[in-house]
Amino acid sequence: xxxxxxxxxxxxxxxxxxxxxxxxxxxxxxxxxxxxxxxxxxxxxxxxxxxxxxxxxxxxxxxxxxxxxxxxxxxxxxxxxxxxxxxxxxxxxxxxxxxxxxxxxxxxxxxxxxxxxxxxxxxxxxxxxxxxxxxxxxxxxxxxxxxxxxxxxxxxxxxxxxxxxxxxxxxxxxxxxxxxxxxxxxxxxxxxxxxxxxxxxxxxxxxxxxxxxxxxxxxxxxxxxxxxxxxxxxxxxxxxxxxxxxxxxxxxxxxxxxxxxxxxxxxxxxxxxxxxxxxxxxxxxx
Amino acid sequence: xxxxxxxxxxxxxxxxxxxxxxxxxxxxxxxxxxxxxxxxxxxxxxxxxxxxxxxxxxxxxxxxxxxxxxxxxxxxxxxxxxxxxxxxxxxxxxxxxxxxxxxxxxxxxxxxxxxxxxxxxxxxxxxxxxxxxxxxxxxxxxxxxxxxxxxxxxxxxxxxxxxxxxxxxxxxxxxxxxxxxxxxxxxxxxxxxxxxxxxxxxxxxxxxxxxxxxxxxxxxxxxxxxxxxxxxxxxxxxxxxxxxxxxxxxxxxxxxxxxxxxxxxxxxxxxxxxxxxxxxxxxxxxxxxxxxxxxxxxxxxxxxxxxxxxxxxxxx
Ligand SMILES: Cc1cc2nc3c(=O)[nH]c(=O)nc-3n(C[C@H](O)[C@H](O)[C@H](O)COP(=O)(O)OP(=O)(O)OC[C@H]3O[C@@H](n4cnc5c(N)ncnc54)[C@H](O)[C@@H]3O)c2cc1C
Ligand SMILES: Cc1cc2nc3c(=O)[nH]c(=O)nc-3n(C[C@H](O)[C@H](O)[C@H](O)COP(=O)(O)O)c2cc1C
Ligand code: FES
Numbered sequence: 001x002x003x004x005x006x007x008x009x010x011x012x013x014x015x016x017x018x019x020x021x022x023x024x025x026x027x028x029x030x031x032x033x034x035x036x037x038x039x040x041x042x043x044x045x046x047x048x049x050x051x052x053x054x055x056x057x058x059x060x061x062x063x064x065x066x067x068x069x070x071x072x073x074x075x076x077x078x079x080x081x082x083x084x085x086x087x088x089x090x091x092x093x094x095x096x097x098x099x100x101x102x103x104x105x106x107x108x109x110x111x112x113x114x115x116x117x118x119x120x121x122x123x124x125x126x127x128x129x130x131x132x133x134x135x136x137x138x139x140x141x142x143x144x145x146x147x148x149x150x151x152x153x154x155x156x157x158x159x160x161x162x163x164x165x166x167x168x169x170x171x172x173x174x175x176x177x178x179x180x181x182x183x184x185x186x187x188x189x190x191x192x193x194x195x196x197x198x199x200x201x202x203x204x205x206x207x208x209x210x211x212x213x214x215x216x217x218x219x220x221x222x223x224x225x226x227x228x229x230x231x232x233x234x235x236x237x238x239x240x241x242x243x244x245x246x247x248x249x250x251x252x253x254x255x256x257x258x259x260x261x262x263x264x265x266x267x268x269x270x271x272x273x274x275x276x277x278x279x280x281x282x283x284x285x286x
Numbered sequence: 287x288x289x290x291x292x293x294x295x296x297x298x299x300x301x302x303x304x305x306x307x308x309x310x311x312x313x314x315x316x317x318x319x320x321x322x323x324x325x326x327x328x329x330x331x332x333x334x335x336x337x338x339x340x341x342x343x344x345x346x347x348x349x350x351x352x353x354x355x356x357x358x359x360x361x362x363x364x365x366x367x368x369x370x371x372x373x374x375x376x377x378x379x380x381x382x383x384x385x386x387x388x389x390x391x392x393x394x395x396x397x398x399x400x401x402x403x404x405x406x407x408x409x410x411x412x413x414x415x416x417x418x419x420x421x422x423x424x425x426x427x428x429x430x431x432x433x434x435x436x437x438x439x440x441x442x443x444x445x446x447x448x449x450x451x452x453x454x455x456x457x458x459x460x461x462x463x464x465x466x467x468x469x470x471x472x473x474x475x476x477x478x479x480x481x482x483x484x485x486x487x488x489x490x491x492x493x494x495x496x497x498x499x500x501x502x503x504x505x506x507x508x509x510x511x512x513x514x515x516x517x518x519x520x521x522x523x524x525x526x527x528x529x530x531x532x533x534x535x536x537x538x539x540x541x542x543x544x545x546x547x548x549x550x551x552x553x554x555x556x557x558x559x560x561x562x563x564x565x566x567x568x569x570x571x572x573x574x575x576x577x578x579x580x581x582x583x584x585x586x587x588x589x590x591x592x593x594x595x596x597x598x599x600x601x602x
Contacts, residue, residue: 056565061360061513063357064361064565065564066565242352243354243356243357245564246318246564248324248567249320250318250320250325250563251320251366252340252349252354252369253354253355255349255351255352255354256352257351266348267348267352272324
């Protein structure tokens with residue numbers, strides 16, 4: 001077997017297997033939102049925060065391609081491991097997932113891609129989640145909780161959703177974060193307005209030297225954050241989304257434009273070079 | 287006869303593609319298997335018939351702006367825009383990895399002018415570890431108003447002659463299905479010296495987001511691949527195999543061993559697996575296992591005894 005020493009993921013882990021596994025539970029958590037728990041074999045690899053899996057319902061003809069979903073939770077048990085994804089029904093693929101019965105068969109490829117990096121000196125982690133973007137951030141928060149108590153950063157999470165009934169995953173966030181601040185577009189829960197407005201108000205309290213922002217959400221939210229951050233120096237990592245075919249870096253289908261040294265641009269693969277990028281590296285309008 | 291008189295690896299599957307001897311007829315289609323590294327964790331690359339790498343041009347190319355792909359009924363559209371590292375970086379950075387394996391490497395090449403095809407071919411001819419070239423003639427000829435080289439029998443022949451003249455490696459010409467009669471192009475490149483032909487490349491298509499009234503692909507149109515194109519690809523392979531003497535390599539929507547067998551029975555000497563690798567990263571290995579199992583089950587001593595054995599049917 002070839003050792004692909006030159007091809008390593010940003011987090012230093014080699015790529016992983018495609019496995020068939022069982023849906024242990026597929027639970028509706030809000031209108032159009034589900035959490036699926038998958039039973040993985042003991043030999044599976046431990047995913048890191050920010051990584052994703054390509055998921056397919058086994059044996060179906062359509063859709064053809066797997067769908068990328070971030071890892072929401074992972075736990076090792078006696079006989080195997082459990083991986084959870086939190087997903088929103090967005091189209092055919094995710095609609096099919098939502099109808100999978102407990103005990104149904106799926107194919108999982110992963111964990112794939114790179115991770116959110118929280119360096120040891122960081123004292124403040126600020127999470128900014130838009131909608132279903134809470135999935136990878138909640139996993140990140142629970143990961144930080146696992147750090148040694150004296151090295152544990154303070155985690156503040158800003159969560160935005162359309163309305164109160166689209167706020168998902170709050171229970172876990174509240175367990176792992178020091179502070180969870182909520183806002184909704186319609187004011188049905190928490191602050192009335194955009195998550196970025198709420199964040200902007202608190203910005204001046206931030207010491208950029210020992211803080212890092214990690215964000216995931218719709219591109220409008222990320223674009224607004226890029227504007228906000230122009231005036232600040234705090235580091236910001238975001239999880240990007242793009243349509244995918246292979247998830248492995250081979251098809252070049254998931255390109256996003258990033259700044260190149262000479263003032264130009266170049267394309268990077270969300271699946272392999274991402275999905276975590278430095279917010280300031282991305283080019284939003286071209 | 288189930289014993290193996292030669293004693294090498296799977297001799298009952300070995301095929302000859304215009305002078306290039308492969309241990310089995312299963313190859314990876316260009317652009318769908320990266321440069322091999324991406325899939326090495328899922329497949330023993332030593333087992334494959336050959337790897338065909340992502341299309342190479344003289345200089346690196348950034349490719350098209352996103353979105354580049356869209357799933358459609360039983361297939362997908364892509365407009366990657368031939369993004370690649372360029373032929374020199376391929377030799378420097380990607381080829382050493384592939385040289386570790388007992389695996390013929392076929393370099394897929396393209397250009398915007400005849401000269402570019404020739405230059406890329408010359409550079410690869412000198413590279414250690416390249417065993418054949420596959421010439422993608424689906425590209426627009428910038429000097430001839432952007433008509434694809436492969437859409438015109440004379441231009442297709444000219445590219446073939448240029449590349450053949452530049453190398454001593456076997457040359458496979460990869461045909462585009464976006465033509466009126468693909469067999470005419472196949473005959474033309476055969477006469478120009480092609481050692482084999484492979485088909486089909488993707489079929490041009492498009493898809494629209496009706497809510498926003500914009501195309502799903504930034505490039506508007508893209509190439510359709512996957513199960514949706516298999517019947518068309520199979521028909522074209524069958525037509526071409528009856529008209530040329532050089533080996534024909536079948537490509538298009540092959541998802542499993544059964545699909546691969548259809549192409550072989552229709553007359554393909556070998557096959558390429560494309561989109562299937564996206565759905566199942568082990569597809570190439572699974573298909574290879576399936577072919578071997580079929581031959582054993584039907585007591586076929588050698589795959590050559592299967593190729594082009596379609597019977598029955600009556601064309602009206
Ligand atoms: C790295 C990564 C991690 C992701 N994590 C999650 C997650 O944890 N939970 C979750 O609910 N969703 C996540 N997504 C988005 C999810 O992949 C898409 O919602 C899903 O692929 C849509 O498939 P579909 O067949 O249901 O929709 P389709 O019918 O294909 O499309 C419906 C809508 O979704 C959009 N869409 C399609 N594919 C993608 C995509 N790859 N990324 C973003 N939007 C897309 C389309 O533009 C369209 O508006 C993630 C995407 C990426 C790239
Ligand atoms: C994402 C993608 C990239 C491709 N890139 C190339 C390429 O660089 N050169 C080429 O000759 N064909 C390219 N192809 C065409 C494939 O090699 C193949 O001919 C086609 O996809 C049909 O086979 P399939 O249905 O098995 O995928 C590409 C196809 C896809 C889907
Ligand atoms: S999905 Fe294929 S390269 Fe990213």
